[in-house]
Each structure stands twice: as C-alpha cells, then as structure tokens.
Amino acid sequence: MMSSPEDSGGGSGGKGRGEFGLIAELFAPLAIGHPGALHLKDDAAILSLPKGYRLVATTDAVVAGVHFLPDDPPDLVAKKAVRVNLSDVAAMGAEPMGILVAACFPKEGGEAWIEAFARGLSEDVHAYNCPVLGGDTVATPGPATITVTALGCAPAGGELRRDGAKEGDVLMVTGTLGDAALGLKVCRGDPALAGLSETHKAFLMDRYRLPRPRVSFGPVLSGMARSCLDVSDGLIGDLKHICENSHLGAEVDLEALPLSDAARAALDAAPVLLGSVLCGGDDYELLFTLPEERVEQVRAAAVRCGLTATPIGRMVAGSEVFVRRGAGPAEPFAGGTSWSHY
Amino acid sequence: MMSSPEDSGGGSGGKGRGEFGLIAELFAPLAIGHPGALHLKDDAAILSLPKGYRLVATTDAVVAGVHFLPDDPPDLVAKKAVRVNLSDVAAMGAEPMGILVAACFPKEGGEAWIEAFARGLSEDVHAYNCPVLGGDTVATPGPATITVTALGCAPAGGELRRDGAKEGDVLMVTGTLGDAALGLKVCRGDPALAGLSETHKAFLMDRYRLPRPRVSFGPVLSGMARSCLDVSDGLIGDLKHICENSHLGAEVDLEALPLSDAARAALDAAPVLLGSVLCGGDDYELLFTLPEERVEQVRAAAVRCGLTATPIGRMVAGSEVFVRRGAGPAEPFAGGTSWSHY
Numbered sequence: 001m002m003s004s005p006e007d008s009g010g011g012s013g014g015k016g017r018g019e020f021g022l023i024a025e026l027f028a029p030l031a032i033g034h035p036g037a038l039h040l041k042d043d044a045a046i047l048s049l050p051k052g053y054r055l056v057a058t059t060d061a062v063v064a065g066v067h068f069l070p071d072d073p074p075d076l077v078a079k080k081a082v083r084v085n086l087s088d089v090a091a092m093g094a095e096p097m098g099i100l101v102a103a104c105f106p107k108e109g110g111e112a113w114i115e116a117f118a119r120g121l122s123e124d125v126h127a128y129n130c131p132v133l134g135g136d137t138v139a140t141p142g143p144a145t146i147t148v149t150a151l152g153c154a155p156a157g158g159e160l161r162r163d164g165a166k167e168g169d170v171l172m173v174t175g176t177l178g179d180a181a182l183g184l185k186v187c188r189g190d191p192a193l194a195g196l197s198e199t200h201k202a203f204l205m206d207r208y209r210l211p212r213p214r215v216s217f218g219p220v221l222s223g224m225a226r227s228c229l230d231v232s233d234g235l236i237g238d239l240k241h242i243c244e245n246s247h248l249g250a251e252v253d254l255e256a257l258p259l260s261d262a263a264r265a266a267l268d269a270a271p272v273l274l275g276s277v278l279c280g281g282d283d284y285e286l287l288f289t290l291p292e293e294r295v296e297q298v299r300a301a302a303v304r305c306g307l308t309a310t311p312i313g314r315m316v317a318g319s320e321v322f323v324r325r326g327a328g329p330a331e332p333f334a335g336g337t338s339w340s341h342y
Numbered sequence: 343m344m345s346s347p348e349d350s351g352g353g354s355g356g357k358g359r360g361e362f363g364l365i366a367e368l369f370a371p372l373a374i375g376h377p378g379a380l381h382l383k384d385d386a387a388i389l390s391l392p393k394g395y396r397l398v399a400t401t402d403a404v405v406a407g408v409h410f411l412p413d414d415p416p417d418l419v420a421k422k423a424v425r426v427n428l429s430d431v432a433a434m435g436a437e438p439m440g441i442l443v444a445a446c447f448p449k450e451g452g453e454a455w456i457e458a459f460a461r462g463l464s465e466d467v468h469a470y471n472c473p474v475l476g477g478d479t480v481a482t483p484g485p486a487t488i489t490v491t492a493l494g495c496a497p498a499g500g501e502l503r504r505d506g507a508k509e510g511d512v513l514m515v516t517g518t519l520g521d522a523a524l525g526l527k528v529c530r531g532d533p534a535l536a537g538l539s540e541t542h543k544a545f546l547m548d549r550y551r552l553p554r555p556r557v558s559f560g561p562v563l564s565g566m567a568r569s570c571l572d573v574s575d576g577l578i579g580d581l582k583h584i585c586e587n588s589h590l591g592a593e594v595d596l597e598a599l600p601l602s603d604a605a606r607a608a609l610d611a612a613p614v615l616l617g618s619v620l621c622g623g624d625d626y627e628l629l630f631t632l633p634e635e636r637v638e639q640v641r642a643a644a645v646r647c648g649l650t651a652t653p654i655g656r657m658v659a660g661s662e663v664f665v666r667r668g669a670g671p672a673e674p675f676a677g678g679t680s681w682s683h684y
Contacts, residue, residue: 038503041587043430043571044400044494046501049391054378057399058386059442059491060478067480088385100401102444102489136402138409142484147444149401149491152386162384229385245383 022111023137026118027101030125030132034098037133045133047097053153056094060084064106064143069187074113075120076209077146082124083211084232085150087284090218091230093160094152098133099125102147104140113144128215160221160228160288165246169226169289171313174214174302176260177235181280182273183208192270200262207260211284217305221288224298228288234279236333238287239321246289249318252333255326258310278323278333289315364453365479368460369443372467372474376440379475387475389439395495398436402426406448406485411529416455417462418551419488424466425553426574427492429626432560433572435502436494440475441467444489446482455486470557502563502570502630507588511568511631513655516556516644518602519577523622524615525550534612542604549602553626559647563630566640570630576621578675580629581663588631591660594675597668600652620665620675631657 024040031037036046049055062081064070082099089096101121105114125132133151154160183204186193193201213230221228227246231238235257239250257277259267266273290298295311302309316322322330366382373379378388391397404423406412424441431438443463447456467474475493496502525546528535535543555572563570569588573580577599581592599619601609608615632640637653644651658664664672 038505041583042504043433044398044436044492046434046496047397047399048498049397055389055391055397055493056386057389057442057491057493058476059444059489061444061446061480061487061489063446063480063482063484065483091385092388094386100399100491102401102403102491104403104405104487134400136489138403138405140405140484140487141407142405142482142487145403145446145482145484145487147401147403147478147489149399149442149444150386151397151399154388156390159388161380163380241383 022114026115027132027135030122032125032131034131034133037131040132040134045098047133047151049153052156054156054159056089056092056152056154056159057149058085058088059147059149060088061145061147063145070143074116075123077144078117078120079124079210081146081148082121083213084284085148086128086130086215087211087213087230087232089150089152090213090215091160091228091286092152092154093158093218093222093228094154095219096128096130096150096152096215098131098151100149101132101135103135104138104145106142106144107139109144154222158222160225162227162229162242163245165227165242165248165289165315167248167315167317169315170292170295170311171250171252171287171289171315172295172298172309172311173231173258173285173287174217174307174309175285176258176263177231177283177285178263178277178280179204179207179260180282181276182263182266185276192273193266195269196262196265200265203260203262208282211282213284214286214307217302217307218286220301220305221286221298224294225288225290228286231283231285231287232281234281235287236278236321242289243319243321246315247319249316249320249322250313251316251322251324251330252313253326254323256310256312258308364456368457369474369477372464374467374473376473376475379473382474382476387440389475389493391495394498396498396501398431398434398494398496398501399491400427400430401489401491402430403487403489405487412485416458417465419486420459420462421466421552423488423490424463425555426626427490428470428472428557429553429555429572429574431492431494432555432557433502433570433628434494434496435500435560435564435570436496437561438470438472438492438494438557440473440493442491443474443477445477446480446487448484448486449481451486496561496564500564502567504569504571504584505587507569507584507590507631507657509590509657509659511657512634512637512653513592513594513629513631513657514637514640514651514653515573515600515627515629516559516649516651517627518600518605519573519625519627520605520619520622521546521549521602522624523618524605524608527618534615535608537611538604538607542607545602545604550624553624555626556628556649559628559644559649562643562647563628563640566636567630567632570628573625573627573629574623576623577629578620578663584629584631585661585663588657591658591662591664592655593658593664593666593672594655595668596665598652598654600650
C-alpha cells in the first residue's frame with residue numbers, strides 16, 4: 001500500500017491526512033492505469049506473467065550522501081533509483097513489468113522535494129512504460145532513502161546469468177565505458193579534468209547523474225548471450241563477477257575499450273585516468289559474453305536499439321583478468337592504482 | 343545483487359571487501375537453497391509462478407525512530423520488517439514465495455548489529471519457509487532503514503482485495519485487537535497501564551514488538567472471503583479502507599470485539615483505552631468480509647490454523663462506520679478521542 005508518512009514514534013496511528021492526500025495525488029497516477037496496481041490502494045499489487053516467462057526481481061536502495069549528493073535535484077534522484085534497478089532487469093535479459101517504490105523522505109525537504117521527486121518518477125514511468133505497482137512512503141529523521149524493487153519477465157531459460165560464460169566466448173560491452181566515473185570527478189572538481197571543454201564536462205556529468213539502462217537491448221540479448229551483467233561497480237570488478245561465477249578468466253584488450261569523445265579527451269590529457277575507466281562504477285552498460293559466431297548478429301541488433309556493442313576481449317581458462325594492448329602481451333590486471341602503467 | 347556497503351560519496355568504487363565478506367557470509371545462507379536466488383550473486387532473482395497463479399508483490403520500509411526504537415534488538419527489527427510484509431501478502435490471500443531485503447545499516451552499529459539482524463532474518467526465513475531472494479546493503483549515515491519486498495502467489499481470481507465487500511457481508515477479524523497499541527503504551531510507561539500484571543504487560547509488549555502475520559490463514563480465506571486487509575493502521579482506520587474501496591458503510595459491535603485477557607484487564611482499569619483498541623495500529627490481524635453462510639466454515643478453518651476468527655459486525659449501505667453495543671443503537675463513529683464515551 002502506498003501509505004502516508006508516519007510521524008508517530010511507533011507506527012501506531014498519527015497519520016497526517018494532509019500528507020496522505022499529497023502522496024495519493026502525486027503517486028496514484030504513476031500506476032499509469034495498470035489494473036494490478038489496484039490504484040495503489042490495496043495491500044499488494046497483483047501481476048500475471050506471460051505464459052512461458054519467469055519473473056525477475058531485484059531491489060536497490062539509493063541514499064543521500066552515499067549514492068547521490070544531498071542537494072542533487074529530486075527528479076534526478078528518482079530517476080537514478082528507478083534506472084539502476086531497470087539496469088539490473090535488463091542485465092537478466094528481462095523486460096520490466098513494473099516497480100515498487102519505498103521512499104523515505106526527510107521531513108525538512110518538505111512538499112517541494114516530494115513533488116519534484118514524483119515528477120521525475122512520472123517521467124521515467126512513462127519513458128520506460130513501467131508502472132509504479134505499489135510502495136510505501138515514510139517521513140524519516142535521516143537522509144532521503146529510496147528503495148526501488150523492479151519486477152520483470154524473461155522467457156523461461158532465456159535469463160542471462162553471470163555463471164553462463166564459456167571458455168572462448170567473446171566479451172562485449174554496450175555504449176562507452178568510464179564516462180560516469182569521470183563525470184563524478186568533474187562534479188568534484190578534480191584538477192586532472194579541469195582542461196576539458198565545457199561540452200565534454202557537461203556530457204560526463206550527465207552520464208554520472210543519469211544512468212541509461214539498456215532496457216531494450218537486454219531482452220534482445222536473451223537467447224544470444226551466454227552471460228551478462230550491468231557494469232555498476234566498474235568494468236574490471238564486474239568482469240571478475242562473471243569470471244568467479246563462470247569459473248573462468250578473461251582477457252581485455254585496452255585498445256578496444258569503447259570510449260566517448262569526452263573520455264578520450266580526458267585520457268589524452270591525463271592517461272592516469274585509465275584507472276577510472278577500468279575500475280570506476282556507474283556506467284550501467286551491459287557486459288556480456290557470447291560465442292564468436294554471434295558477434296555480428298548482436299552488433300547489428302544493438303544498432304537497431306540505437307546502441308553500439310563492442311568486443312573488448314575474450315573469456316579464457318583460469319580465474320584471473322588479464323589486460324593487453326592490441327597484439328601486445330597479456331599481463332594480469334594488477335589492480336589498485338598500478339594499472340596506470342598500462 | 344546483495345552487494346556490500348558502499349562508503350564512497352558517489353557510488354563509484356570504494357567497496358569494503360571485509361564488509362563484503364561479512365555480508366556474503368551472513369546473507370547467502372538466507373536463500374535457504376532456493377535456486378532462483380542464484381546464491382544472491384546475480385543482478386536479480388528468477389522465479390516461476392505455479393500455473394494458474396498470479397504474483398502478489400508488496401514493499402514496506404521500517405525506519406529506526408519511526409517504526410521501531412533505535413535501541414530495539416536488531417533481530418526483532420529484522421523480524422518486524424519481514425512480518426509486516428508477509429502480513430500484506432497474507433491479506434491478499436496469497437502464499438509467500440520469498441523476500442528481497444534492502445538494508446541500510448548505520449555505520450556506528452558495527453558488525454554486531456548486522457550479525458544480530460541477520461540472525462533474526464534467518465529465524466524468520468526458516469519459520470516462514472520464505473527465502474531471501476535478493477537484496478542490497480548500504481552503509482547509511484542515517485538511521486537503520488530496512489525495506490523488505492515480499493513476493494507471493496495467489497490463485498488467479500482468488501486474490502483478496504479491499505474493494506470486494508458486498509452489503510450484508512459479515513465482518514470478521516482474526517485473533518485479538520488492540521494488543522499492539524496497548525503494548526506500545528506499556529513500552530512508553532503510560533500510567534494508565536501501570537496497574538497491569540507483569541505477565542499482561544509482557545504479553546502486550548511482545549505483541550507490539552513482534553507481529554504475527556496470518557500467513558497460513560490468508561490463503562485459506564482466498565475463495566471464501568470477499569474482501570480482506572491486515573489491520574496495521576487500526577481497526578476503524580482499516581475498516582474505512584474497505585468501506586471506501588467497496589463503496590459501503592460498516593457497523594461494528596463493540597461487545598463482539600475479540601480481546602486478549604491482557605487487553606480486557608487494561609480496559610477494565612481504564613475504559614478510555616477502548617480508543618487504542620479501535621484506532622491503534624500494528625495488530626496485523628486479518629479483517630475480512632464474507633457472506634453469512636460461510637461464517638462457520640471460516641471459523642472452523644481458522645481453528646485448524648491455530649487461530650480464532652470472530653464476527654464483529656456487518657457491511658451496510660452508505661459510507662460511514664457505525665458502532666453499537668450488542669443490540670443497542672448504532673451511532674456514527676465519532677473518531678478523534680471522543681470514542682471514549684462508547
């Protein structure tokens with residue numbers, strides 16, 4: 001049930017009817033007519049799964065001061081909370097069906113914060129055709145804390161897991177890498193990026209603030225890729241998840257990494273930033289493996305989704321991640337800050 | 343994915359591997375072998391629905407200082423977070439399939455808090471045979487904030503909604519009413535309850551601290567009741583939800599209200615506490631309506647679940663809630679604090 005902020009000490013009584021009215025007014029339309037949302041007035045939502053499909057479910061919290069800055073615009077906070085979850089759904093090869101939103105709003109933010117938050121939520125709910133099916137709102141004494149649960153569906157057996165990679169699989173990634181991590185550095189005023197053009201700075205900051213979950217492409221990969229995840233912790237860190245779960249190693253060609261013009265300009269100015277490209281998080285691109293013979297088909301499918309998909313390496317025997325430059329020798333990825341010599 | 347607490351300012355990198363190890367060790371077993379949990383290592387969980395069933399999904403957050411006291415035992419906090427959600431699933435007539443847990447742990451709580459929390463979670467996961475299918479953990483600068491999403495399934499068409507009541511339906515409730523609200527008063531040292539025996543005080547406090555979701559009985563009601571919800575906001579408040587959604591009024595017989603010995607002792611000492619019984623929250627009993635001819639069948643079914651189910655009134659035309667004492671005249675429920683004259 002989408003209930004009102006509770007301001008009592010123990011959850012007993014004490015509902016503010018004014019707030020309740022506001023919440024109901026702002027959130028009820030976010031069901032965008034899904035009958036199973038029951039107008040956000042019941043104990044739970046009801047959903048059917050298409051025949052032959054399985055449910056995919058994921059939850060992620062974003063917290064002010066941890067995942068976003070306390071003075072970030074509330075509409076962007078809403079979108080970030082939604083999109084990091086939709087990215088997880090896409091990474092399973094699933095289509096989103098709807099979200100549940102548990103929003104803990106700080107009392108001092110007032111109605112304006114909640115209204116802007118709801119506006120951002122509304123824009124994404126429509127953009128991704130992904131209704132709010134249920135939720136909860138609480139007035140918290142702490143920082144804004146938004147937990148979104150995303151529900152999706154994938155053809156049974158077509159789910160993309162982390163443990164399905166095979167030796168020899170080509171490793172591919174959508175879009176470009178490192179923009180978000182560099183964008184965070186721009187937001188923080190890192191001197192290494194001071195020389196970038198304003199256009200490049202703006203591009204990178206936007207990529208940090210607003211993830212682009214690959215919701216159309218994820219389901220396309222179902223049945224074509226053998227393993228997949230979204231790059232949220234950084235390329236190397238997430239690649240290690242595929243390696244560990246698939247009991248394999250991987251080799252990454254640093255010359256093949258897809259970079260935006262802005263990231264390339266940043267690396268030209270400060271090659272040390274390669275570390276951010278390899279290990280920085282928040283890209284929300286899909287990293288996946290597949291047999292070589294499917295690479296061109298997947299590349300073409302990505303283009304139809306308005307994306308690029310780039311081969312960046314290969315799964316190999318072992319358990320380590322190696323990096324090389326083109327035809328150069330492969331070296332174990334050293335981690336820490338020592339990657340700067342690559 | 344059950345990820346580690348992030349301590350960076352922007353979510354980029356900075357995972358504490360020590361914490362990650364702790365979280366993985368504590369939470370992975372909570373999947374209790376459900377294959378769809380993917381060992382809590384993937385982007386999302388995968389679930390099948392039994393044929394002919396629909397998914398029921400609900401989410402609720404509990405926040406330290408709002409829904410529980412900051413020094414409440416962490417294992418009880420975990421259980422409360424789980425149970426308020428399982429109660430919502432039961433109120434839909436559904437069986438629980440699993441939960442997703444987004445836990446924001448305050449840094450100052452340390453590992454001991456997290457371990458005790460995980461222990462409580464583990465006990466309930468086993469008690470309700472309800473695996474943790476996924477989640478997220480965050481180190482928050484604010485109060486402990488636990489968001490649980492519960493997933494359940496109900497036979498298609500057998501879901502119990504708030505809008506299905508019919509005029510003339512008998513209104514029934516499981517268990518006893520008001521114990522939790524009175525328990526909160528005991529916790530707070532309310533002088534009106536000072537004269538209660540220690541046994542009664544302990545009983546009431548326990549009812550406040552630890553909800554008993556009616557998980558076995560909810561699915562039994564599917565196909566028998568016409569509308570249902572769980573009493574979380576208080577009898578009258580929640581009854582009004584059924585009234586509003588079903589476009590009906592209701593009549594409650596105050597003499598029929600099921601009361602525990604402890605609540606009866608409290609009311610004998612201070613009749614004014616009837617207000618807490620009628621309007622206090624956190625009972626987590628099921629309030630439901632059904633045709634008169636099914637009352638005895640449902641009563642017997644409740645007994646088989648180790649519960650009582652008590653008729654307390656009837657759905658009537660109109661939109662208001664009326665109260666009466668036995669065969670006495672029905673009066674509109676006055677609300678506020680003026681119920682004390684009933």
